[in-house]
Amino acid sequence: MSKKMKASYIEAFGSPDSIKTGELDRPEPGEGEVLVRVQSAGVNPVDSAIVRGMLKDAIPSKFPLIPGWDVAGVVEERGYAARRFSEGDKVYAYARRPVIQHGTFAEYIALPESYLARSPEKLTQEEAGGVPLTGLTAWQSLFDAGNLKKGDVILILGASGGVGTFAVQFAKWKGARVIGVASQKNHDYLKELGADDTVDYKENHVGDAVEKIVPAGVDVIFDCSRGEALKQSMNTLIKNGRLVSITNRNPDRRVDIRFEYVFVEPNARQLEQISELADNGYVKAPVSRAFRLEEAGRALQEIESLHTRGKMVITP
Ligand SMILES: NC(=O)c1ccc[n+]([C@@H]2O[C@H](COP(=O)([O-])OP(=O)(O)OC[C@H]3O[C@@H](n4cnc5c(N)ncnc54)[C@H](OP(=O)(O)O)[C@@H]3O)[C@@H](O)[C@H]2O)c1
Known part of the structure; x- marks a missing residue:
């Protein structure tokens, strides 16, 4: 029987209050992938656009759909031939995949290691989760x-x-x-x-x-x-x-x-450069508010206002 994890997800497009929080299958890291235990997931205006179905003609989606494209977390397991990182490493990523289904508003996400960069040491993991996108x-x-x-x-x-x-x-x-x-x-x-x-x-x-x-x-x-x-x-x-x-x-x-x-592209090399800047004291990542997974719908309602300061994150 597959392991379970807590996640926020939708079963059809709708308003942010249609998001549920419950148990889904925990992903297994495949070839070249790592399983990341999510510590922080940035909340972005695009997440609510996804939930409302506004991107459905641009990027394919599958249900149940877990929103969230930003993550900072810890490498929990490594799949076959994924050896760039070690278990326990702190990493962060912009996790936009070709199909929208396995997002970061969850306890775990499996990602190709090419998406990942080492988290900035001078930022907390909560802050780092708000940086990538x-x-x-x-x-x-x-x-x-x-x-x-x-x-x-x-x-x-x-x-x-x-x-x-x-x-x-x-x-x-x-x-x-x-x-x-x-x-x-x-x-x-x-x-x-x-x-x-x-x-x-x-x-x-x-x-x-x-x-x-x-x-x-x-x-x-x-x-x-x-x-x-x-x-x-x-x-x-x-x-x-x-x-x-x-x-x-x-x-x-x-x-x-x-x-x-510009439509932002995943780029781990640029994330490494951002980490370097943060570690040299050039970049802060202020978090104005942290939500629990159960509050994902509220977080998306707030981000839709387009008047939040700095970053908001979800911390599972
Ligand atoms: N193309 C892409 O790749 C891409 C990537 C990321 C984001 N985006 C889009 O870019 C926009 C900004 O994203 P974000 O994450 O930075 O959003 P955000 O965190 O909600 O920030 C919105 C900013 O806009 C200001 N603002 C709100 N109404 C304004 C107005 N009428 N005139 C001038 N400034 C106004 C806000 O300032 P006050 O709070 O002081 O009003 C705030 O500084 C969103 O529309 C998002 O969807 C696109």
Whole structure:
């Protein structure tokens, strides 16, 4: 008889309150896979989109479906030929697989070891579980798509959320000047992360406020918000400036700029680089709230607000 584990899962697409918590089969690590005991699983807006069926035409799904794409945990068992890690190692991963079924809102997950990186030693495992998806999104947006360089001025829209938290810190590490956009209540938080200037999108026209701070304009806009901020700030981008969005595949935009949409990819090598940055003191991963597995539905309701600060995680 197969071993069991506790997990949060759905049996059909629906609202977050349709998530159940109960016993499912514990996965067995196959060839090249390791079984990870989950210590922390980051909560992301995409998890609620998955539960609601909004990704069903883009990525195949199977039921019962355990949501969750972020994990930090401990290697519990190793499958055939999986020898990069040892039992007991602390690891973390962005666990988006080609089929959505075995997610991280569970006590265990089996993953190909190619997904895994060693967890940052300077972060707790609870914090590390909130890093992979949003950290990789920020990394790939700033450095792969945005070609951010030392001395650039970057405007980050939605700077206090999960992705923005890492984008602000990575941009400062690179030596850029950072203008962070979020509501006023999050401005002290943005300063603590290293933002040089802050703009409140609720009380200001974002473009006018940015122009006062940097009359010569910004080199890069990183758009990780869904309101009017991008439209309002488009004209602050210099000629040939770079616009990277993770929320809009085809925004109205000027013709004299470079645009790229990013959909985050798993990348263990980049996670190793993020671990190194965290261990050298460049990256914090603030957790605003930790939920139990039984509270997964509530966690998804909160993340849907798009106004949570830093990261929320589930700790089984
Ligand atoms: N394409 C991809 O690969 C990818 C990857 C990750 C995330 N995403 C998407 O990117 C977005 C951000 O993700 P996240 O995890 O960072 O979300 P989050 O943690 O919910 O953060 C949302 C951020 O947006 C700000 N915000 C909310 N309403 C705003 C408005 N009207 N104007 C300007 N800023 C506003 C919030 O600030 P206040 O709380 O101060 O309002 C907060 O800083 C989500 O839509 C998510 O689905 C896409």
